[in-house]
Structures are given as C-alpha cells and as structure tokens.
Amino acid sequence: MKSPKIAGTSPIKVELEKGKRYAWCTCGESTNQPFCDGKHKPAGEYSPLVFVAEESKTVHLCTCKQTKNPGFCDGAHKSL
Ligand code: FES
Incomplete structure (x- = not known):
C-alpha cells in the first residue's frame, strides 16, 4: 500500500454535530x-x-494523514 497523500500541513477546524x-x-x-x-x-x-x-464539539481534523489518532490532529504535521 502506498503512503497516503499529504493533503495539507495543518488541521481543519470542524464543528461536529452529535x-x-x-x-x-x-x-x-x-x-x-x-x-x-x-x-x-x-x-x-x-x-x-x-x-x-458522540457529542457536539469543535475538533481539529487531520489533513496531513500522518496522525496516530486517525481522524484527529495529533501534531504530526509539525514534523513534516
Ligand atoms: S477520498 Fe480519501 S478516503 Fe475517500
């Protein structure tokens, strides 16, 4: 499997709805x-x-696709 494409180098803030x-x-x-x-x-x-x-809240979703917490930014983009 090839590595995922780096779609961005910063997360996107999203308002999730429960x-x-x-x-x-x-x-x-x-x-x-x-x-x-x-x-x-x-x-x-x-x-x-x-x-x-599971709840309505603001999250930062990963765009670099290197996160170890899939879906959510874990700061991995900072070491690209
Ligand atoms: S377009 Fe990337 S997982 Fe569907």
Missing part, C-alpha cells in the same frame, strides 16, 4: 478535506474512516 455521521478521508486525495469525496475508489487501497459524533 449523532451526525462523518467520513474522514484517509487517502489524502479528496478535494473536500478533511472529508472523503470518493476519490479513493480508483486505487482501491483506502477507504474513509466513518464515525458518528
């Missing part, structure tokens, strides 16, 4: 970062990380 479903892009190819737009499908190596927000 009970809403999200699909975080894992491949880095989406033009709708940090969310999946289906561009992972041709290569077939990646699939989005789908999750339902």
Whole structure:
C-alpha cells in the first residue's frame, strides 16, 4: 500500500454535530478535506474512516494523514 497523500500541513477546524455521521478521508486525495469525496475508489487501497459524533464539539481534523489518532490532529504535521 502506498503512503497516503499529504493533503495539507495543518488541521481543519470542524464543528461536529452529535449523532451526525462523518467520513474522514484517509487517502489524502479528496478535494473536500478533511472529508472523503470518493476519490479513493480508483486505487482501491483506502477507504474513509466513518464515525458518528458522540457529542457536539469543535475538533481539529487531520489533513496531513500522518496522525496516530486517525481522524484527529495529533501534531504530526509539525514534523513534516
Ligand atoms: S477520498 Fe480519501 S478516503 Fe475517500
């Protein structure tokens, strides 16, 4: 499996809504970062990380795709 594309070098602040479903892009190819737009499908190596927000809150979602806490920024972009 090739490494995911680095889609950005800083996280994107998102207001999650409790009970809403999200699909975080894992491949880095989406033009709708940090969310999946289906561009992972041709290569077939990646699939989005789908999750339902357990509470409404502000989060910072990863765009560099190097995070060890998938979906969420862990500061990994700072060492790129
Ligand atoms: S476009 Fe990247 S996981 Fe779907």
